[in-house]
Amino acid sequence: MLIPNNPDLDFQELNRRIEAEVQRYKLDTRERPMPAFDPSPAQVFDRPYRWMELIQLEDEPLLLAAYPSLLGRKAERSEIQRGLHQLRSGFDKFEVLAGLRYSPEGMAHGTEVHGLRKAKLKNTLRRIPVFGKLLLSGYALASIEPRSRYYVARMDLLTRQIKLQNDGLAQQRDLLESQRDLLEDQKEQLDNLSGYLQAQQRALESQNVALAQQTDYIKRLELSMDQQRLIQQELRARLGHLERAPRQIATAPADLTVVATQPAASNLVPSSIPDSFYLAFENRFRGDAETIRERQSYYLPILESIEPLTAGLPLVDIGCGRGEWLNMLPDSYARIGIDLNSMNVEACHEQGLKAVQQDALVWLAEQPENSIAAVSAFHVIEHLSFEQFNILLDQCQRVLAPGGTIIFETPNPENIVSAATHFHTDPTHIHPLPPAFTEFLVEFKGFEHVEIHRLNPIPREYALNEDSEVARRCDALFYGPQDYAVTARKGQS
Structure with missing residues (x-):
């Protein structure tokens, strides 16, 4: 005071x-921070x-x-x-x-x-x-x-x-003492939590290792199952070949001018080679189903412009094989597979696909005019003689509805490696078909909007690592597209 x-x-x-x-x-009683030291x-x-x-x-x-x-x-x-x-x-x-x-x-x-x-x-x-x-x-x-x-x-x-x-x-x-004690308690809790998290992380890593091992085991098991399934298919084919008489296929008529009105026949001679051989051959050299689907997905946009197909007429796939292409098509499209190999037809049936075991030229000759929306054939026409190829194009012109389309894919002989080696890996190939010839023949048969699609080039990393005219020519001849496709439409008249 x-x-x-x-x-x-x-x-x-x-x-x-x-x-x-x-x-x-x-x-x-509010908590006041200590004033900062300021000599000024x-x-x-x-x-x-x-x-x-x-x-x-x-x-x-x-x-x-x-x-x-x-x-x-x-x-x-x-x-x-x-x-x-x-x-x-x-x-x-x-x-x-x-x-x-x-x-x-x-x-x-x-x-x-x-x-x-x-x-x-x-x-x-x-x-x-x-x-x-x-x-x-x-x-x-x-x-x-x-x-x-x-x-x-x-x-x-x-x-x-x-x-x-x-x-x-x-x-x-x-x-401050109570806060220090609280901080020490929190630090202890954080240490305990960190130890718990580390233990959980180690457990998770162990689970990931176990899961990776299980995944590898499942992959090996699936591969083994695929191999067993192929073996079973080959065994069933061999058993069926032994149980039934050799298939006789008539030769093509000598007069090719009447094929438009009479059923066409294949000129394949009777073979003692079982269906299991061709199935095993495709499994070895053609590639797995995923690779085939990836390549054939190129053609899906083409189908969207085929009016008869969207109107309900079917697409016919000649040489349908294991059904990769048919399986890729939308469910709204009608589709039919044609194949000579009984095991391929059976594989399609197991997937719920409609497939027929018959010579394609004979089957086409039995169909009415303007009844099909599209005809596809992947790596088929190189198996045909010139006469058979003519018959196939004539039959397609007859059975396709106006606006119907053909899609034929074949090895590209412009790639020298494919023409000289890969083409001859399949003994049933007859001769390479140059794109210029195929384009000319399809146009000659009256098809319109004929296009050549060069596909599946050798990956760029395998090409020559230099920039010169010689390197560019070598890249085109040795590392260019391995396949090509011809697409064409039937006119409206």
């Missing part, structure tokens, strides 16, 4: 503010202060703020040094402020002040030689008791403020 020893100051109001501040500090002055003092703000300052901040407040200007460094010397020599700060306020410059500025009468009087007495000092000594003796009470009250206030600050620091220290 402040002792009212200066009649010019409202000590009651000051005490009330101090107590209110102390109570606010006690009630404010926390406040700018070279500006005018109100009088009640000014007298709260001490030492150099007091002087820095007094000159702008009382004289209206900043203090010179020499003036600051002189004022500090006075304050630190025992002068009261009110005496220093009075000296500034009642100087000629201060009187001219005219700042309103309170409680400087005693300080002004002391400054006036100090200027009187000898007698002034005696008067000051008497005044000091008379003021000892009130001043002592003032300092005791101030020390008491400071003591209480320090205690409150210490209590606050103790609370913060306790809070």
Whole structure:
């Protein structure tokens, strides 16, 4: 509690503010962060202060703020040094402020002040030689008791403020300790969780290894099952070949001018080679079903423009094999497979596909005119003689509906490697068909919109690694498309 020893100051109001501040500090239990260390002055003092703000300052901040407040200007460094010397020599700060306020410059500025009468009087007495000092000594003796009470009250206030600050620091220290304990508990929990996650990760890795092993085992099992299925098919074919008499197929008629009105016959001679041989041969050299489907997917967009096919007429696939192409067609398309190999026909039936074991030329000759939407034949026409190829095109012109389409794919002899080696791997191939010849023959037979599609080139990484005319020609001859297809439509007339 402040002792009212200066009649010019409202000590009651000051005490009330101090107590209110102390109570606010006690009630404010919010967690306060520690202030950051900043050696620079926390406040700018070279500006005018109100009088009640000014007298709260001490030492150099007091002087820095007094000159702008009382004289209206900043203090010179020499003036600051002189004022500090006075304050630190025992002068009261009110005496220093009075000296500034009642100087000629201060009187001219005219700042309103309170409680400087005693300080002004002391400054006036100090200027009187000898007698002034005696008067000051008497005044000091008379003021000892009130001043002592003032300092005791101030020390008491400071003591209480320090205690409150210490209590606050103790609370913060306790809070920090509890937070540190909480962090240690959380760290321990995180360590336990990390150990658990690591154990789970190791278990998951073990499961992944076991799953990979099971996947490999399943793949090996599926491969073994595929091999067993092929073996069973070959065995069934061989058994059927032994149980039935050799198949006799009539030769083609000598007069080819009547094939349009009489059933056409194949010129294949009776063979003692069982169906199982051709099935095993295709399994070895033609490629797996997925590879075949990937290559034949090229033709699916062509089917979308065939109006008779979308109208419901069937697509006939000659030499349908294992049914890869038929299986790729949308369910909305009618489709029929034709194949001489009984095992291929049986494989199609097992997949729910309609297939007929018969010579394709004979089957086509039995169909009515304009009854088929499309005829496809993948790697078939190279097995036919020139006469058979003519018959096939004539029959297609007859049975296809207007707008119907043929799709014939065959090895491309423009690729020298395919023509010289791969073509002759199959002993039933007769001779390569150059694209120019096939295109001419199809046009000659009256088909329209004849197109040649060169397909399945050798992968680029196998080509010559140089840029020259010789390299480009070698790439075209040795690494070009291995197959080509001819597509054509029957006219509307």
